[in-house]
Amino acid sequence: MNRRHFNQLLGMGTAGLVLPSLPSLGRSVAPEALLEPGLDVALKKRLADAALNAAKSKGATYADVRIGRYLNQFVITREDKVQNIVNTESYGVGVRVIANGCWGFAAAADAKNEADMARAAEQAVAIAKANARLLKEPVQLAPQPGYGEVSWKAPIQKNAFEVPVKEKVDLLLGVNAAAMKNGANYVNSVLFMVNEQKYIATTDGTYADQDIHRIWPIFNVTCIDAKSGKFETRNALSAPVGMGYEYLQTNPADKVTGITTRYNKGYDMLEDVTAAAQQARQKLTAKSVEAGKYDLVLDPSHLWLTIHESVGHPLELDRVLGYEANFAGTSFATLDKWQSKNFQYGSKMVNFVADKQQVGSLGAVGYDDEGVKTKKWDLVRDGVLVNYQAIRDQAAIIGEKESHGCCYADSWGTVQFQRMPNVSLEAGKTPLSVQDMIKDVKKGIYIIGDGSFSIDQQRYNFQFGGQLYYEIKDGQIAGMLKDVAYQSNTQEFWNSCAAICDQRDYRLGGSFFDGKGQPSQSSAVSHGSATTRFNGVNVINTARKI
Amino acid sequence: MATILTEAEAKALLTKVLSYSKADECEVNLSGDIRGNIRYARNAVSTSGSRANQNLVVQSAFGKKVGTATIDEFDDASLEKVVRRAEELARLAPENPEWVGILGPQTYLKSNGYFESTAKLTAEDRAEAVAKSLELTRTQNLTAAGFLEDVNGYQAMMNSKGLFAYYPSTNINFSLTVRTDDGKGSGYVAKGFSDASKLDTAAATRIAAQKAAASASAQALEPGKYTVILEPTAGAVLMEQLFFSMDARSADEGRSFLSKPGGKTKLGEKIVDPRVTIYSDPTNPELPASPWAGDGQPQQRINWIEKGIVKNMAYSRYWAQKQGKKPVPFPNNVMMAGGTASLEDMIKSTQRGILVTKLWYIREVDPQTLLYTGLTRDGTFYIENGKIKHAVKNFRFNESPVIMLNNLETLGRPERVVSTESDGNYLIPPMKIREFTFSSLSDAV
Secondary structure: OOHHHHHHHOOOOOOOOOHHHOHHHOEEOOHHHHHOOOOOHHHHHHHHHHHHHHHHHOOOOEEEEEEEEEEEEEEEEEOOEEEEEEEEEEEEEEEEEEEOOEEEEEEEEOOOOHHHHHHHHHHHHHHHHHHHHHOOOOOOOOOOOOOEEEEEEOOOOOOHHHOOHHHHHHHHHHHHHHHHHOOOOEEEEEEEEEEEEEEEEEOOOEEEEEEEEEEEEEEEEEEEEOOOOEEEEEEOOOOOEOOOHHHHOOOHHHEEOOOOOEEOOOOOHHHHHHHHHHHHHHHHOOEEOOOEEEEEEEOHHHHHHHHHHHHHOOOEHHHHHOOOOOOOOOOOOOHHHHHOOOOEOOOOOOOEEEEOOOOOOOOOOOEOOOOOEOOEEEEEEOOEEOOOEOOOOOHHHHOOOOOOOOEEOOOOOOOOEEOOOEEEEOOEOOOOOHHHHHHOOOEEEEEEEEEEEEEOOOOOEEEEEEEEEEEEEOOEEEEEEEOEEEEEEHHHHHHOEEEEOEHHHOEEEEEEEEEEOOOOEEEEEEEEEOOEEEEEEEEEEOOOOO | OOOOOOHHHHHHHHHHHHHOOOOOEEEEEEEEEEEEEEEEEOOEEEEEEEEEEEEEEEEEEEOOEEEEEEEOOOOHHHHHHHHHHHHHHHHHOOOOOOOOOOOOOOOOOOOOEOOHHHHOOOHHHHHHHHHHHHHHHHOOOEEEEEEEEEEEEEEEEEEOOOOEEEEEEEEEEEEEEEEEOOOOOEEEEEEEEOOHHHOOHHHHHHHHHHHHHHOOOOEOOOOEEEEEEEOHHHHHHHHHHHHOOOEHHHHHOOOOOOEEHHHEEOOOOEOOOOOOOEEEOOOOOOOOOOOEOOOOOEOOOEEEEEOOEEOOOEEOHHHHHHHOOOOEOOOOOOEEOOOOEOHHHHHHOOOEEEEEOOEEEEEEEEOOOOEEEEEEOOOEEEEEOOEEEEEEOOEEEEEOHHHHHHOEEEEEOOEEEEOOOOOOEEEEOOEEEEEEEEEEEOOOO
8 A cells, every 4th residue: 555545535635445356454353352362473484484495495595484464454533423434454475585696585375384384485586597598697695594483572561453343433523523613624544554473584594483563643734715726734643653542532741732642652532633623724725925035943743754854764775776767766875975984964953863763753663674683883973974874785885793773675575675764863962942942033934734745766955845934033933834845955955954853843744655665665754853943944935727 | 277267268157146146236347357567676676576466346235225245266155255245234234325226238339458468578578678777777876766667457347237348458567767976966767568579678768868968967956937848657647636636526515626616517617718619439549448448338529528528527427317417427547638849939939948757746725726736756857948948946835736738838739648646647738837846956866
């Protein structure tokens, strides 16, 4: 499932969409089936060994097997109607091998016995051998110890699939009613829940069993001015997170109050939609921005996407090397810039860390999809580019002795490759609140929530919009703006970073649908930051007449 | 059982599924496809794969209570189980006020979208197609990254009112980015065909290689409003945003570029240049498509925009009934009529302008005006006095296809293109547009 399909599902797109027809989601099942246990871990090991042994006997020098059970639940509503409740399950295996120095991959749906496993492994070896003639040099893997039989579970408090569908429907219909009561003309809301039960076995001797949970409550409110025919929308300020249903049980400590309430580890959907309906109405009469240079104060609910596009993507080593040249693109952050040890990616206060272990994040796992234990490492330290994101067959290229553990496939049926870990901006070291940051700004715009986004194929030039824009005049918030988008260049932008609020304001945003690869695969990833100030950024006015 | 069923096999299977139904109404959609792909980068193959999918969707209704269940195993016990499951879900479901029931038997246009040449492709054929491309780039100081993917599939449906439909189809998409080894030039090509024998990967590679070499010494031009010539691959990604937005319900609800104040719509109004006609036709031999929609409605030849006027919007059966209109399904293909000019003619007649060969990272900025942003990529050229003078650095644009089609200068001959955003195939002409808005420069190659 990709971003466009999801937008259609949410009613933000146009063409209708029948969910069960999306093959990537698997078959539809009863809600109770989402709670049934998957295969026993001893059986998974037996199946995995069958594939690993078959691969080796056919001449593979390396093999890994992923046995995956992927569960999804969607509850989809608009206004006073439940539009759809969908439960899906997809089970299968993917076998990846190196033979004659070349990768080969084959997948099998519903593989349940040793013979199915061996067949998939043999097919993967045959594909590797067929393609070896198009190779320039053999694949080289960073050394990797086997961990034996290990397991990892996301530290959730409440499995969302255990919550009755009726409770979820009641929540969303309540949210919709609140939106309508507060002036919305239309509202769509969705609860999207994911459980990945993944098993990875490698010829290095790792057998890792993992249980991963994600949840994303989202809505879209539309307000229309009948007289002028103008309409405005406001999306939820929630974040997709690597948590259970506890994300929807808020407590006051998770709320960030201010011009509008934002949320940390717990999300109050009812409160947010009430504000959203009023703000979408307010946007209809907001002042249209005057184009020019502004100091920007960016909330974490907005800044995550700018980090994702302008830092997360350019530091993916496969892009830097040219493996994504035909689709996602390459990168301005070339190896010579990294080798110089003085490429100033951002101002001195800018520190970006990659982290596959961050609790509550979308990217957190114990082991990646080639059996490497996950970790945390620096990408940019004191503003200087210091590292990339690399997996086993890339580590040697940047002089690393081991993989960074960020290999991922979005299904048992797709081949794993380098995907973005959680990439976050460290909070400021000296105490600074949002209020104090705004007090210092003479002519600025405070942006909350993510909106339109676009960046070039080497990640220089970008343009971003948001959900809410507030004008800052002489240290005070002067009112709401609309038609705002800012354009900048990655290096220029991060070097204009002038202040970062402290850890108290640090929050995660993220995406369920980071797309890369051909055929395209989706990955879920989080990005944390505290509210951050950028000086002198170019803002354009996006209002047009048709 | 084979993944790809013949019409007779599909009919027999669907008849069996319906024989288990005890619901007031039951409709079954069946599909199967086999996809193969090969990917290459840095002048060498990187990954390849093949995957077979089959799916059966049963929709059962008791009154307005509807349940849907799906399955990918087709033995008798599984088939009966999936029907029972759909009925069980229907009984538990709340009434769906938008349920309008199933259709009776329909008559469909004839359309041939299935080609044996595509259906019989093997992993060796794909490797050979890529080898032909690599031979050219490896010997010319150029680096290739490409992707080839083919699909052989079918869709079928049957319901308890006697409707039956079947459509087999094939498709192959090939895309390639060629970069100069110094990283200063980049060129792109994408080709889509129903009939794989039409794909010549060597000829396509020569196009991308030529663009890569020609774009290697790009100069910066000031952003601003320029006359542009959009090659069909560039035009497609903006035009499809308009195609995706022809929904009547959003327009009636007041939240579309087709909405007007007071709950009215722009249906029947001129919104773009009178030379613009956008239509669908499942029987078009260049871009054949299934002659029926997923709910069994026939797909006809239909004009969405005719001579600049909004002629039709897509009405779901529910929305049509509510509004007292005829239902119009979302189409399975879209084309834009063109003129007679060749791309060369269009360049010759341009005093000062920009040739845009590809647009990238297209995102909506304002749904009210259909304003989109994105960038030029993989070959952008300055035209002066009827000739291409030199390559230019890439631009970011902020433009609406509606504004763009009001600033139309010339239309060329339509050709089949693949969208670099959605992978959708369209027939799109090259377009010359005045006052296209470039808002900033990009250093990206």
